[in-house]
Structures are given as structure tokens and as C-alpha cells.
Amino acid sequence: MKMSNMIYPIAKDNDGKSIWKFLVGEFKPKGKLLTPFNIISLPIMLLGLVLIIIRFWKGIGSITNLTQEVPWGLWIGFDVVTGVAFAGGAYVLTFMVYILNMHKYHSIIRITVLNGFLAYVFYAGALLLDLGRPWNVINPIIGNNFGTSSVLFLVAWHFLLYMIAQLIEFSPTIAEWLGAKRARKILSGMTIATVIFGITLSTLHQSGLGALYLMAKDKIHPLWYSEFIPIMFFISSIFAGLSMVIFEGTISQKVFFNQISEKNHRTHDDILHGLSKICSVAMFAYFFLKVIVFIHGKHWQYINTSMGYWYLLEILGFVLLPMLLFFSSYRTRNIFMIKLASIITILGIIINRLNVTVIGFRWDVDIRYVPSWMEFVVTLTVIFTELWIFRWVVNRMPVLRESPSWVNEEK
Amino acid sequence: MGLDRRSFLKALGFAGATIAIGKSFGAPQMKESDIEFYGILYDSYRCGGCQSCEIACAEAHGLPKPIDEPKIGVQRKTDETRRVVVNSYKTSKGEVYIRKQCMHCNEPACAAACLTQAMHKTKEGPVIWRGSKCMGCRYCMVSCPFDIPKFEYYSANPKIQKCDMCYDRIMKGGIPICVEICPAEAIIFGKRKDLIKEARKRILENPTVYVDEIYGEHEAGGTGFLYLTPNPINELGFSTSIQKSSYPELSKGFLFSVPTVFVLLPPILLGIYEATRNNQLKEGDENE
Numbered sequence: 001m002k003m004s005n006m007i008y009p010i011a012k013d014n015d016g017k018s019i020w021k022f023l024v025g026e027f028k029p030k031g032k033l034l035t036p037f038n039i040i041s042l043p044i045m046l047l048g049l050v051l052i053i054i055r056f057w058k059g060i061g062s063i064t065n066l067t068q069e070v071p072w073g074l075w076i077g078f079d080v081v082t083g084v085a086f087a088g089g090a091y092v093l094t095f096m097v098y099i100l101n102m103h104k105y106h107s108i109i110r111i112t113v114l115n116g117f118l119a120y121v122f123y124a125g126a127l128l129l130d131l132g133r134p135w136n137v138i139n140p141i142i143g144n145n146f147g148t149s150s151v152l153f154l155v156a157w158h159f160l161l162y163m164i165a166q167l168i169e170f171s172p173t174i175a176e177w178l179g180a181k182r183a184r185k186i187l188s189g190m191t192i193a194t195v196i197f198g199i200t201l202s203t204l205h206q207s208g209l210g211a212l213y214l215m216a217k218d219k220i221h222p223l224w225y226s227e228f229i230p231i232m233f234f235i236s237s238i239f240a241g242l243s244m245v246i247f248e249g250t251i252s253q254k255v256f257f258n259q260i261s262e263k264n265h266r267t268h269d270d271i272l273h274g275l276s277k278i279c280s281v282a283m284f285a286y287f288f289l290k291v292i293v294f295i296h297g298k299h300w301q302y303i304n305t306s307m308g309y310w311y312l313l314e315i316l317g318f319v320l321l322p323m324l325l326f327f328s329s330y331r332t333r334n335i336f337m338i339k340l341a342s343i344i345t346i347l348g349i350i351i352n353r354l355n356v357t358v359i360g361f362r363w364d365v366d367i368r369y370v371p372s373w374m375e376f377v378v379t380l381t382v383i384f385t386e387l388w389i390f391r392w393v394v395n396r397m398p399v400l401r402e403s404p405s406w407v408n409e410e411k
Numbered sequence: 412m413g414l415d416r417r418s419f420l421k422a423l424g425f426a427g428a429t430i431a432i433g434k435s436f437g438a439p440q441m442k443e444s445d446i447e448f449y450g451i452l453y454d455s456y457r458c459g460g461c462q463s464c465e466i467a468c469a470e471a472h473g474l475p476k477p478i479d480e481p482k483i484g485v486q487r488k489t490d491e492t493r494r495v496v497v498n499s500y501k502t503s504k505g506e507v508y509i510r511k512q513c514m515h516c517n518e519p520a521c522a523a524a525c526l527t528q529a530m531h532k533t534k535e536g537p538v539i540w541r542g543s544k545c546m547g548c549r550y551c552m553v554s555c556p557f558d559i560p561k562f563e564y565y566s567a568n569p570k571i572q573k574c575d576m577c578y579d580r581i582m583k584g585g586i587p588i589c590v591e592i593c594p595a596e597a598i599i600f601g602k603r604k605d606l607i608k609e610a611r612k613r614i615l616e617n618p619t620v621y622v623d624e625i626y627g628e629h630e631a632g633g634t635g636f637l638y639l640t641p642n643p644i645n646e647l648g649f650s651t652s653i654q655k656s657s658y659p660e661l662s663k664g665f666l667f668s669v670p671t672v673f674v675l676l677p678p679i680l681l682g683i684y685e686a687t688r689n690n691q692l693k694e695g696d697e698n699e
Contacts, residue, residue: 058567059564062565068562099684136543144543147525152548195680
């Protein structure tokens with residue numbers, strides 16, 4: 001506890017010290033510059049930046065392979081639709097910790113909410129790259145005009161409101177970093193309200209992302225189209241988000257080892273163990289729903305086709321298999337298996353979201369859409385930029401490490 | 412961490428406001444009997460495939476002149492440089508020409524999809540695109556079952572191109588340029604109701620010439636553009652998977668569930684929170 005006073009100089013005596021001096025100091029890089037991650041990510045980010053400039057100069061077609069039949073490609077299908085599913089961990093964990101009062105998971109709540117918040121900010125940012133007329137993006141917000149019959153209108157508003165809710169949920173951490181005691185008290189007092197609001201918004205826009213495709217009934221392969229897409233997107237976002245929490249947590253434990261207290265290191269396996277149980281239950285519900293939709297839709301004739309095999313691989317290899325792994329490793333407390341299952345689940349979610357949005361979308365047209373290498377570079381640029389910001393925040397704010405001592409003194 | 416009642420009420424108020432905005436959630440709806448939309452009737456039996464309509468349309472809208480001609484076996488498609496195309500099909504009744512352009516649905520999927528109402532079903536009937544509102548998200552393209560809206564991928568200030576039934580001409584009391592120019596009177600303009608009556612009359616008078624079906628009468632919940640053809644539509648390059656009910660209908664259920672979730676979920680979450688509060692106190696004792 002004495003340590004934290006040294007880490008947070010302005011928390012102790014912020015009355016005397018200039019906040020600007022502190023902030024300027026915080027913007028300087030900490031740690032080594034030539035890490036493998038930096039060496040890989042920097043050139044890609046620079047290349048991505050050049051491509052983004054070309055895109056705004058010469059049009060979207062200059063760097064993407066989008067067609068008139070497939071107007072939404074990798075940037076929507078992966079960056080937005082898949083990415084948001086992975087950000088689902090934030091609403092599931094805030095539900096568990098703040099609503100169900102499962103205290104065990106409290107130590108990972110901050111990093112999960114930070115992850116969720118950054119994911120949303122960056123995927124909303126990636127969305128701007130995909131808009132043909134991005135300067136009009138404020139139209140649905142300012143009322144020029146409100147397209148209230150549009151699912152996208154709903155998703156846009158929910159995105160915006162949820163980003164604000166997540167920022168408020170995370171804000172006590174920022175206040176602790178700045179040593180703003182009064183602000184911290186006010187902001188943490190808002191937590192429950194924003195959590196309730198945030199969970200409601202998440203429920204609606206996780207399913208809303210699926211509902212976007214309801215009108216594309218004739219364009220999506222029948223094995224993936226059903227009127228239950230919204231519900232399936234919602235349920236799968238639960239285990240998608242938690243699998244990401246398991247995966248990220250495992251990496252964070254290594255990368256930010258020195259920030260995590262002894263106690264939280266010890267409880268981490270316990271947390272993964274608990275999450276694996278929730279994953280397996282949610283995945284069972286999802287699998288069950290998938291089977292019902294399949295039988296109800298009378299889709300047997302599609303099974304013996306190449307798309308049918310692909311469908312079976314997704315359902316059996318990337319839903320049923322990790323579900324069983326989660327379940328059995330919960331029984332045997334096999335942490336390695338839990339991590340393995342989370343990785344398979346993450347791959348499965350990527351496959352599923354892309355099947356609905358890209359692979360199974362207009363699978364019948366002559367000229368199939370295949371993303372260009374430039375679309376991949378821009379996607380990587382978005383992800384790397386997010387990771388840079390993430391690392392910056394975790395290295396400075398009490399996200400993984402203990403809050404400064406004045407927080408506990410106040411209680 | 413106690414519940415701050417004030418901030419919770421604030422949040423609830425916010426939710427309420429969202430519901431108020433969402434009062435008109437759901438697709439724009441119109442009873443069949445109310446529809447007095449303008450439309451176009453296309454009689455493919457009369458169409459000679461001369462492309463006059465294509466050329467006139469391109470000139471009127473500042474688009475490049477068409478350079479290719481309708482050819483059997485070649486599917487010409489509308490794109491960002493042409494709003495209407497004429498295709499040729501070889502059938503049991505000889506060569507048949509079929510025009511393809513925006514169908515101007517009674518309940519258009521594109522307009523229901525548009526989050527800024529840039530794609531807009533006018534009360535006169537034409538579906539128009541308004542650039543000052545459009546943010547270029549292309550959700551209209553994803554939603555349109557006829558694949559009509561086309562996007563200028565190679566422009567820094569891209570437009571959505573599609574037939575607007577010459578809305579500006581209609582507003583000045585005129586008729587669409589393609590209707591005016593057609594030398595064979597294969598296309599006629601008028602109230603949708605009257606066009607259906609006219610089509611029925613033609614079918615009745617020449618049962619050997621036309622199939623007993625008006626494409627567009629019920630497709631996608633009814634369209635403003637109507638087709639009279641000598642052959643069943645599946646022989647003429649039309650998509651056969653188009654449903655008879657309107658496409659916005661498909662997302663209505665979801666949109667209607669939104670206010671319900673907003674009203675019901677927060678109190679449920681609050682209830683669970685209150686019910687599990689004791690856990691927190693007990694566990695808190697263990698931890699601190």
C-alpha cells in the first residue's frame with residue numbers, strides 16, 4: 001500500500017503540483033521502445049495510415065474489393081460486427097459484479113470495461129472509414145433526419161450511449177490516476193445506474209447487430225439466415241465476450257505481470273474456472289437454439305453441399321467442441337484446457353460473424369467478394385492502435401494494480 | 412457502493428426519452444386502399460429493346476451514354492453510371508426485352524433501412540435519394556431485395572445512384588423522361604391503381620399474349636413499377652425468391668421489442684441488485 005503513494009505523486013499532494021506538468025510527463029513513453037510488438041505494429045500502422053489517406057482521397061473502391069452486390073465487407077463484418085461481440089465481456093462482467101454481486105470477479109472488472117470501451121471507440125472509428133460520406137455521420141444524432149424505422153439508427157444511438165456509459169463506468173479509474181478525490185466519489189456513485197443502463201443498451205445492440213441483416217433475407221445463405229439472428233447474436237456475445245476476457249486476461253497476466261498484486265495473481269485461476277462454467281452454459285443454450293432453428297427451417301437439403309460442410313464445421317468444431325472443453329475443464333479444473341477452449345471459441349465467433357456478414361452473404365453471385373490485402377492492413381492498423389492506447393492506459397492508471405491508498409481511506 | 416437513487420432516476424429518464432424518440436419505431440406503414448402512388452407500367456410485349464429510355468435517362472441525369480446493346484445471354488446490370496438497363500431473353504415466345512431499374516416499392520426496404528431518411532419514399536410514390544442526409548453507409552444496398560441502389564466506390568464524395576422516377580419532373584407536373592421518350596409506348600405513367608386496371612384489361616383482351624400475372628402487384632408488398640410479360644417471370648431473369656410481403660416487415664418484430672426491453676430490463680436488473688446486496692456485505696466482510 002505504501003507503494004501506491006510513490007506511483008501517484010499528485011494523488012498525495014495534487015494541490016501544490018501543476019496538473020499539466022503531470023499530464024505532459026504521463027504522455028512520455030514508459031519502458032523500452034524496441035519491443036517485438038512495437039517492431040511489428042509500427043510499420044503496419046504507418047502503412048495503414050497511408051492507405052486511409054488514399055481511401056479518403058480516391059474513394060473506398062481504391063483500397064477495398066467491395067462490389068455493388070456486397071457493399072459491406074471486412075470492415076463491417078469483422079471490425080464492427082465481430083469486434084463488438086468480443087467487447088461483450090464488459091456488460092456480462094458488470095452484470096456479474098455489480099448486479100449479482102459476485103465479488104470474486106471484481107479484480108478484472110476494470111480491465112474488462114477498459115477493453116470494452118476501447119473496442120467500441122475504435123470500432124466506431126473503423127466505421128467512419130467505411131462511410132462514403134462520413135461528414136454526415138452526425139445526421140442521425142442531430143435529427144437530419146431521424147430514421148426511426150431503421151435498425152441501424154437504433155444501433156448507432158445505442159453505440160453512442162453505451163460508449164458514454166462505459167466511459168462513466170471506467171471514469172473512477174481516471175479520477176484515481178489524476179488524484180481527483182471529489183470527482184471520484186461522484187463518478188463511482190453513478191456506477192450502478194450506468195451499469196443498469198449499459199446492460200440494457202448492450203442487450204439491444206448486440207442483438208441489433210444481428211437484426212441489421214433481417215431484411216437481407218434473400219441474400220444470406222439459408223443455413224445462417226433465420227428470424228432468430230438477433231437472439232443468437234445476443235447469446236453468442238455472452239460467451240464471445242467471456243472467452244475474450246479469458247484470453248486477454250491470460251496475456252495481461254504475463255505482459256503486465258509486475259502490476260498485479262500477489263493476491264490477484266493467486267485468484268486468477270479461480271476466476272477463469274468460474275468463467276468457464278458460464279461459457280459452457282451459454283454455449284449450450286446457443287447450440288440448442290441453433291439445432292432448433294436448423295430443424296425448424298428444414299435445412300437438411302443444404303447439408304450435403306460445400307456450404308453445408310462449412311456449417312457443420314462451425315457448429316460442431318467451434319461451438320460443440322469448445323463447449324465440451326469448457327464443461328470438462330470446469331469439472332477437472334484444467335486451466336490450460338479453459339484457455340484452449342477460449343481460443344477455439346474466439347475463432348468460432350469470427351467464423352460465425354463472417355459467415356453471416358461476408359462468407360454467406362451473396363454466396364450465389366458470380367464475382368465473390370474477397371477482401372483486398374489493404375483492407376486487412378487497415379483492420380490491423382485499427383487493432384494495433386487500440387492496443388497501443390490500451391497499453392498506455394494500463395501502464396499509467398490503476399486498471400490492474402491496486403487503487404491508491406486514499407481510495408480506501410475514504411471509505 | 413450504495414445505490415444513488417438520483418442518478419438512477421436520471422438514467423431512467425434518459426431511457427424514457429429514448430423510448431419517446433422511438434415512438435414511431437417500425438416500418439412506414441400504409442394500407443393498400445390508401446395507396447395513391449404514382450407508378451409505371453412496363454409492357455415488355457411492346458418493348459423493342461431500342462434503348463431510347465436508357466439514352467434519355469443518361470442524358471437527363473448527366474450520366475455517360477450507354478455503349479453496349481442488349482444481347483441474349485448477357486445480363487446487363489444497373490450500376491453507378493446507369494439507372495436503367497434493357498436486357499434481352501430468348502424464350503419460347505421469341506425474343507423478349509425486360510427493363511431493370513428501381514421498383515419503387517410501396518414499403519421500400521432501402522427507406523426503412525436508412526437511418527437518416529436519405530432514401531425516402533415520397534408521398535407521390537417515387538423513392539428518392541437525398542445527398543445532404545446520406546452518410547454513405549450503404550445499408551440501403553444491403554437491404555434492397557432487388558439490388559438497386561448503387562454506390563460510387565471511386566469518388567471522394569460518393570453518391571447513391573438509382574432511378575428516382577424523375578421525381579423533379581413529376582413535381583413540375585411532367586412525366587418521367589423514359590415514359591415520354593419511349594417510341595413504342597411500352598411504358599406508361601399514372602396512378603398505380605389505374606395502371607393495375609390497365610394491365611388487367613390488357614391481359615383479359617390478349618390472354619394468349621400475356622401471362623396472367625402482374626409482376627410488382629404483390630412482390631415485396633407491392634411495387635410502383637409494374638411488369639406485363641409474355642412469359643413466366645422465372646424465364647426472364649427476375650429473382651424468384653422475392654417474398655410477397657414487404658421487407659421492412661422482417662425487422663418489425665425486433666424494433667417493437669426495443670421499447671419493451673427498455674421498460675422491463677432496468678427494473679429487473681435493479682430488483683436483482685437489491686436482492687443480492689446481502690451477498691456483497693457478507694463477501695465484503697471476508698475480503699476486507
